[in-house]
Amino acid sequence: MSANNAVLTRDRRTARSPRGWLGRALAIVVALAFVVFFVLPLIWLLLAPTKTPLQLLTDNPFSFGGLGALVDNWQSLSAFQNGIVWTWLGNAAFYSGAALVLTLVVSIPVGYALALTDFRLRRVLLVTTLVVMLIPNTALVLPIFLELSAVRLIGNPLSVILPFSFFPFGVYLTYIYFSTSVSRDLLDAARIDGAGEFRVFWRVAMPLATPVIALVGFFNFVGNWNNYFLPFVMVPGRKSPIQVGLAELLSNVPLFNPTSASTVNIEVPTLALATIISVAPVLIIFLFSQRFLVSGMTAGGTKG
Amino acid sequence: MEAPAVGQLNGRRQEPRTRRKNPNRAQARMGYTFSAGYGILLILFGLLPTLYAIFLAFTHEGAFAGLDNFVRVFNDYRFWPAVQHVAVYLVIWLTFQTIFVVLLALIVHAFGARWLSVSTRFVYYIPGALAGASSVMLWLFILDPSVSPVSGILRALGLDSFVETVSIENLPVIFTIIAFWTGAGGWIVIMYGALNNISQEVMEAARVDGAGTVKTAWHIQLPLMRKWISYMGIMTLAAGTQLFVEPRILSQASKGVVPGDYSLNQLAYLYAFKQNDFNGSAAISLILLVVALGLAAFFVFRGGLFERE
Numbered sequence: 001m002s003a004n005n006a007v008l009t010r011d012r013r014t015a016r017s018p019r020g021w022l023g024r025a026l027a028i029v030v031a032l033a034f035v036v037f038f039v040l041p042l043i044w045l046l047l048a049p050t051k052t053p054l055q056l057l058t059d060n061p062f063s064f065g066g067l068g069a070l071v072d073n074w075q076s077l078s079a080f081q082n083g084i085v086w087t088w089l090g091n092a093a094f095y096s097g098a099a100l101v102l103t104l105v106v107s108i109p110v111g112y113a114l115a116l117t118d119f120r121l122r123r124v125l126l127v128t129t130l131v132v133m134l135i136p137n138t139a140l141v142l143p144i145f146l147e148l149s150a151v152r153l154i155g156n157p158l159s160v161i162l163p164f165s166f167f168p169f170g171v172y173l174t175y176i177y178f179s180t181s182v183s184r185d186l187l188d189a190a191r192i193d194g195a196g197e198f199r200v201f202w203r204v205a206m207p208l209a210t211p212v213i214a215l216v217g218f219f220n221f222v223g224n225w226n227n228y229f230l231p232f233v234m235v236p237g238r239k240s241p242i243q244v245g246l247a248e249l250l251s252n253v254p255l256f257n258p259t260s261a262s263t264v265n266i267e268v269p270t271l272a273l274a275t276i277i278s279v280a281p282v283l284i285i286f287l288f289s290q291r292f293l294v295s296g297m298t299a300g301g302t303k304g
Numbered sequence: 305m306e307a308p309a310v311g312q313l314n315g316r317r318q319e320p321r322t323r324r325k326n327p328n329r330a331q332a333r334m335g336y337t338f339s340a341g342y343g344i345l346l347i348l349f350g351l352l353p354t355l356y357a358i359f360l361a362f363t364h365e366g367a368f369a370g371l372d373n374f375v376r377v378f379n380d381y382r383f384w385p386a387v388q389h390v391a392v393y394l395v396i397w398l399t400f401q402t403i404f405v406v407l408l409a410l411i412v413h414a415f416g417a418r419w420l421s422v423s424t425r426f427v428y429y430i431p432g433a434l435a436g437a438s439s440v441m442l443w444l445f446i447l448d449p450s451v452s453p454v455s456g457i458l459r460a461l462g463l464d465s466f467v468e469t470v471s472i473e474n475l476p477v478i479f480t481i482i483a484f485w486t487g488a489g490g491w492i493v494i495m496y497g498a499l500n501n502i503s504q505e506v507m508e509a510a511r512v513d514g515a516g517t518v519k520t521a522w523h524i525q526l527p528l529m530r531k532w533i534s535y536m537g538i539m540t541l542a543a544g545t546q547l548f549v550e551p552r553i554l555s556q557a558s559k560g561v562v563p564g565d566y567s568l569n570q571l572a573y574l575y576a577f578k579q580n581d582f583n584g585s586a587a588i589s590l591i592l593l594v595v596a597l598g599l600a601a602f603f604v605f606r607g608g609l610f611e612r613e
Contacts, residue, residue: 142586162348
């Protein structure tokens with residue numbers, strides 16, 4: 001980083017004094033230290049599967065092992081319980097994908113209705129949505145489990161897909177978007193032209209909705225793909241999505257669990273590979289949507 | 305639900321009714337139609353589970369049991385340690401997260417070069433892709449001195465084995481690091497957005513008055529970010545009380561060095577799955593849910609972040 005001086009150009013005047021200069025140097029050091037903190041583990045993770053277990057212990061942690069080791073790790077991961085990893089991945093894709101479609105079908109209309117139409121329960125629905133949106137989704141997992149086990153739905157894909165599709169935050173985003181980007185006058189104009197309510201929605205609001213569909217879809221998919229607790233209690237075993245499967249793999253790693261009695265032992269580099277595979281779809285989505293991710297328009301988009 | 309307007313001949317209103325459908329009626333009907341799907345999900349996965357948890361928490365085998373379930377849970381030797389674990393973790397995480405998210409947002413916002421600001425924010429954000437089990441898994445490797453890329457640091461701290469690293473007194477710090485690593489980037493972006501909304505005139509005026517960067521941050525930027533900082537605080541608190549994935553996976557990895565009943569949610573899970581005690585499980589879940597609900601309701605009605613109408 002030789003661009004020290006060009007980096008902070010906002011206030012040239014304070015920059016000239018030695019104290020100001022020192023402060024800026026300190027700020028840059030802090031920012032850089034955190035860059036290292038956030039990135040280093042990821043880089044290590046990406047390199048780990050290219051090594052044999054022995055190389056992982058002895059080589060430089062940030063060296064590239066070799067393609068041979070990568071192929072070996074890939075094969076031992078695929079061999080684990082006859083390729084159950086791919087089943088888990090398929091499950092995750094199915095649950096998150098089905099929930100994504102259902103979420104959009106449900107959330108976009110209600111967001112529109114909350115923003116642009118008047119009906120008696122509107123305020124109640126809006127306030128309820130806000131409150132539920134602020135509750136961490138883990139808080140409802142066990143109550144939902146108790147409820148669904150009362151109706152014997154545990155183990156059924158619906159027990160994951162339906163809760164995944166209940167997405168108050170998406171409804172709130174849609175509501176904000178429609179109330180700021182579509183005016184009631186525009187809708188009234190369409191009504192005067194004789195369009196029915198549904199036509200107004202379909203011809204006027206929907207063509208404008210692409211950004212919010214992308215936004216809601218993004219948060220819903222990423223959140224569901226990475227969800228551990230809910231599928232962990234609802235769909236154990238072969239029906240697990242990859243995040244839950246990952247923990248299952250972990251109990252077969254001798255390093256962490258010498259007592260494991262599995263026919264196939266999973267070594268650390270293989271587990272690292274599984275970790276990469278488990279987040280690959282989300283990472284790819286992140287890389288493609290980086291422009292809007294860091295713009296700040298996603299304010300409120302992170303929920304613990 | 306409102307009855308359809310068609311065919312209602314003796315409504316209360318005295319105006320002569322025209323043949324055409326009343327547009328407001330049509331609108332209301334559409335509002336209900338469009339809300340129906342979401343409304344059903346809200347009832348099924350928002351209200352009903354809550355009500356059912358309340359029912360279970362206050363009954364035993366279907367009969368009203370008063371506070372018995374709660375008394376049993378409170379007397380469980382595992383309950384108060386779990387409360388303490390979660391509380392200590394919350395204090396450490398909240399403090400660390402508030403200080404560093406705000407600080408990093410201020411620094412990144414002060415970057416003059418746009419590309420630098422954008423790429424730094426993105427780098428901070430990336431770990432968010434590894435939520436849930438994946439991030440814990442990654443940190444397992446980082447925390448194990450035998451394979452860790454930062455084994456030097458761990459050994460300097462006197463941690464020579466994985467079991468030593470994950471000893472129970474280190475856990476709050478470890479969970480803080482994991483939570484910060486995955487979640488801070490998103491919050492930094494949000495704070496950055498809040499800083500962008502501060503008008504240039506205000507900043508300029510401060511500079512003309514001779515306030516330096518630090519003074520401006522302290523007296524102008526921070527007060528204007530207060531709403532967002534408290535929002536982050538509330539969300540962090542609510543999420544932190546729910547601690548489950550991290551201790552569960554660490555417990556699996558350390559063969560019980562990290563206990564399986566470290567956090568409250570783990571305890572609620574054990575009640576339901578190991579002891580088949582749904583009433584006790586519901587009681588613990590309900591306590592956690594009431595905390596989260598209280599925080600959320602307080603913020604919606606008092607925080608003013610969501611005032612639009």
